Amino acid sequence: MTRLWRVFAWPLLILGLSLFGLIISLVGNGLWDVAGWIGLFSPLAALVWARFVRAPSNA
Amino acid sequence: MTQSAIRLWSGIHTWTSLVCTLFLLMLCVTGLPIIFHDEFEAALNPSEFTPGNPDGPMLDLDQILDRSLDNRPGEVPLFMSFDIDRPVVNVTTGPTPDAPGGAMWFERFDQTDGSIVAAPADAGGIMDFLVQLHTDMFLGLPGKLFLGAMGVSFLLAIISGVVLYWPFMRKHRFGLLRLERSARTKWLDYHNLLGVVTLGWVMVVGGTGVINTLDDVIYGYWRDAALADLIADYPDRDVPTPEEMASLDQAVRAAIEAAPNMTLQFVAFPGGTFSTDFHYAIFLHGDTPLTEHLIAPVLVDAVTGEVAGLREMPWYTKALALSQPLHFGDYAGLPLKILWALLDLLTIVVLVSGLYLWGVRKGYLKGARRRDDEVPA
Numbered sequence: 414m415t416r417l418w419r420v421f422a423w424p425l426l427i428l429g430l431s432l433f434g435l436i437i438s439l440v441g442n443g444l445w446d447v448a449g450w451i452g453l454f455s456p457l458a459a460l461v462w463a464r465f466v467r468a469p470s471n472a
Numbered sequence: 473m474t475q476s477a478i479r480l481w482s483g484i485h486t487w488t489s490l491v492c493t494l495f496l497l498m499l500c501v502t503g504l505p506i507i508f509h510d511e512f513e514a515a516l517n518p519s520e521f522t523p524g525n526p527d528g529p530m531l532d533l534d535q536i537l538d539r540s541l542d543n544r545p546g547e548v549p550l551f552m553s554f555d556i557d558r559p560v561v562n563v564t565t566g567p568t569p570d571a572p573g574g575a576m577w578f579e580r581f582d583q584t585d586g587s588i589v590a591a592p593a594d595a596g597g598i599m600d601f602l603v604q605l606h607t608d609m610f611l612g613l614p615g616k617l618f619l620g621a622m623g624v625s626f627l628l629a630i631i632s633g634v635v636l637y638w639p640f641m642r643k644h645r646f647g648l649l650r651l652e653r654s655a656r657t658k659w660l661d662y663h664n665l666l667g668v669v670t671l672g673w674v675m676v677v678g679g680t681g682v683i684n685t686l687d688d689v690i691y692g693y694w695r696d697a698a699l700a701d702l703i704a705d706y707p708d709r710d711v712p713t714p715e716e717m718a719s720l721d722q723a724v725r726a727a728i729e730a731a732p733n734m735t736l737q738f739v740a741f742p743g744g745t746f747s748t749d750f751h752y753a754i755f756l757h758g759d760t761p762l763t764e765h766l767i768a769p770v771l772v773d774a775v776t777g778e779v780a781g782l783r784e785m786p787w788y789t790k791a792l793a794l795s796q797p798l799h800f801g802d803y804a805g806l807p808l809k810i811l812w813a814l815l816d817l818l819t820i821v822v823l824v825s826g827l828y829l830w831g832v833r834k835g836y837l838k839g840a841r842r843r844d845d846e847v848p849a
Binding site for chain 2: 421439453454
């Protein structure tokens with residue numbers, strides 16, 4: 414169970430942030446839109462981190 | 473997870489993916505420029521619209537309707553819609569009240585003098601072509617429903633992919649990218665990482681895409697189910713001709729009065745998908761960021777001009793209405809569109825790497841031998 418949690422914790426967080434971003438921008442304008450951009454940026458942030466921060470120390 | 477369970481999910485993932493990958497690639501590639509269709513149109517049409525008679529009185533909607541029918545002799549009106557930022561009224565006509573999309577004629581009219589406003593430039597119709605390919609592949613309803621089925625297959629591929637993420641990743645920390653290893657291992661890691669981080673976006677865009685393929689079906693059902701009581705009182709009668717119709721301008725005024733706090737969006741004429749055979753359906757939308765996507769019609773008898781009242785839309789047409797912005801990504805400015813495009817590109821990488829991994833496993837492509845901990849997906 415803890416291992417399952419460890420594998421899916423980050424994916425679940427990014428999933429949650431993405432869905433939050435998609436919905437929050439739909440409900441309001443202005444700051445709500447900005448919150449949406451930030452939420453939906455999380456998949457890209459994770460990718461950049463994995464490629465440039467985590468990957469070099471991978472081996 | 474047992475080996476046989478992994479093999480089962482792997483089979484599901486392989487086959488649901490193979491069924492839809494080429495169509496999904498087409499959808500991702502055509503969808504990419506469509507995200508920016510507003511910007512594309514603005515760039516191709518730098519000159520601003522100037523009204524023909526800016527200081528005179530506006531023409532009323534009956535006059536605009538007359539102009540449009542003079543312009544298309546023998547046709548009947550199907551829709552009328554209104555530009556937000558300029559005094560332009562758009563009229564769609566067709567040979568019959570239930571004419572299919574391909575037979576419709578769309579024209580823009582300057583409401584200050586009734587003249588025709590030139591269509592925006594579209595670089596040889598490239599955007600129309602892409603939208604049509606993306607929506608139904610020029611095959612009408614069957615094409616639309618087929619793409620919907622491909623979308624369902626894609627959603628199953630995503631779910632099975634998430635299940636398979638577990639056996640691949642259970643011995644690794646999140647973000648694994650073994651760049652120094654064989655091409656196969658490297659692309660397997662990219663496939664897994666990109667697939668799992670884009671999960672939320674891709675499920676929403678895929679799911680709403682499937683819902684959007686059902687729009688004709690959903691509105692058809694709504695018309696038959698929710699408006700049935702309105703036509704119960706009518707004896708067998710033909711759809712009224714334009715000459716028989718009551719004043720549209722008065723009908724629209726009455727509708728606006730009947731729906732305070734709502735904004736006029738479009739008029740559907742009798743006999744089409746969006747109305748009964750006997751009513752104008754005057755659609756309005758709410759005036760908050762959320763409710764501006766939600767439309768509701770005021771039904772007005774098209775012969776007597778009698779207002780039958782505002783109809784709240786049922787949940788299934790509301791779900792469809794909200795599926796549109798969530799599919800198009802056009803509801804939070806250019807930054808959202810750019811994110812949409814980047815996530816679309818990442819989805820293309822997931823699709824192509826998936827195809828590549830399948831090719832390697834089947835021996836069609838050269839690649840490193842897989843290791844025991846690399847279960848084929």
